[in-house]
Amino acid sequence: MASKKRRFGRVRQLNSGRWQARYPGPDGIDRPAPFTFATRKEADRWLTLKEAEITRDGWWDPDAGSVPFRDYADKWVAERDLAPRSADLYQSLLRLHLNPTFGDIFLKDIRESDVRTWRAARRRAKVGKVTVAKAYRLMRSVLNTAVRDRLIRENPCRIEGAGQEHSEERPALSVAEVYRLAGAVPARYRALVLLATFGGLRWGELVGLRRHRLDLDRRTVTVRETAYELGGVRFGPPKSRASRRTVQLPGLIIADLRRHLADYAEEGPDGLVFVGKRGNPLRRTNFAAIWTSARAEAGLPGVHFHDLRHAGNTYAAEAGASLRELMNRMGHSSTRAALVYLHAREDRARELSDAVGERAAKELADSVRGRDVEPEETEESGDDDDGDPPSSGARI
Structure with missing residues (x-):
């Protein structure tokens, strides 16, 4: 059926009985509506809204x-100046979690319902909650850029709270447990365990540590380099400015560090402090079996290596470190991250609770004793405290 003449666009009925709307884009291309309509009135209304949309918001190429x-x-990912570790993480999230579902779908065809379905499927597949949150945040960031590039009108990642991580808080190891682990690993890794704990260094910072960054006379360790495992082990600057820091070390571990430097570290000021038996840089995959055996021997099968850093930062918090001091020690620029460590172990919480109770009990007892002696003290002092003369019956 021939279309009826309109000021903007045109409408025609198809052989199926449904109605099609077409309009001229500012780019000179004649474009159909993305769907057909049951009635001519619906098609006319769509064209009216499309004209108003173009007038109000400017031209938006639907293709x-x-x-x-x-x-x-x-x-x-390629256009961003990312640290190697971050780039590796993003590529892994894309490869394992996002591209299998969205990789071949056009940006304009991704709907909010698609994102919800994907997230629910990841959760049902028992993918870690933190991993799902990271993948969702990455997708949201990518699509936010697509909105700014005017490729899509709005971001379909609008699930409230989906990008928030809620990691279960790890228990803080006691000092005795740390030393059990240090005694369970081979001797060449004892100092690694102690420095991870009492220096608060991350795995990559330990692997990338060089001799001249460890000043045992001043009891400091300085972080200026970290190791990244991307195929092989690569070395580069830390991921953030805050990670470049100098940490004061307790005297407790200095003797162990001196022995380690003498027996196991590479020679020369640029030599790596921690290497494997063959002199190669440490790798997580190679160390995993050693760590699994050590924690089993120590009776701590659920302990992660990162729990050592967590324990050391907890000790610092319990020793009275301020929030800013903790942030500097940990290499964090975020107060939110540092606050994770400002908690107390159960035994420390009980100790603090007992101390509060004892102080309150003492104050209460002092208050009661004060009330018991008050009448006698008043009688002895008479009215002298008020500056009035004594009564006629008073003894002077």
């Missing part, structure tokens, strides 16, 4: 988002 998510996300 601009015809880019596969995989291609756009790869370009998004």
Whole structure:
């Protein structure tokens, strides 16, 4: 059926009986509506709204988002100045969690319902909650850029709270447990355990530590380099400015560090402090079996290596470190991250609770004793405290 003449666009009935709307884009291309309509009135209304939309918001090319998510996300990662570890994380999240679902879908075709379905499927597959949150945040960031590039009108990642991480808080090891672990690993890794704990260093910072950054006379360790495992072990600057720091070490571990430097570290000021038996840089995959055996021997099968850093920062907090001191020690620029360590172990919490109770009991007892002696003290002092003369019956 021939279309009826309109001021903007035109409408025609298809052989199926449904109605099609078409309109001229400012780019000179004649475009159909993305769907057909049951009635002519619905098609006319759609064209009226489309004209108003173009007038109000400017031209938006409906085909601009015809880019596969995989291609756009790869370009998004490549255009950012990311630390090697962050780039590796993003590529892993894309490869394992996002591209299998969204990789071949055009940006313009991703709907909020698609994102909800994907997230629910990841959770049902028992993917870690933290991993799902990281993948969701990455997708949201990629699509936020697509909105700014005017490839899509709005970001379909609008699930409230989906990008928040809620890691279960790890228990803080006692000092005795740390030393059990230090005694259970081979001798060449004893100092690694102690420095991870009492220096608060991350795994990559330990692997990348060089002799001239460890000043045992001043009892300091300085972080200026970290190791990244990307195929092999690569060395580079820490991931943030806050991570570049100098940490004061307790005298408790200095003798162990001196022995380690003498027996196991590479020679020369640039020599690595921690290496494997063959002199190669440490790798998580190679150390995993050693750590698993050590924690079993120590009776601590559920302990992660990162729990050592957590324990050391907890000790610092319990010793009275301020929030700023903890942030500097840990290499964090975020107060939120540092606050994770400002908690107390159960035994420390009980100790503090007992101390509060004892102080309150003492204050209460002093208050009661004060009330018991008050009448006698008043009688002896008479009215002298008020500066009035004594009564006629008073003894002077």
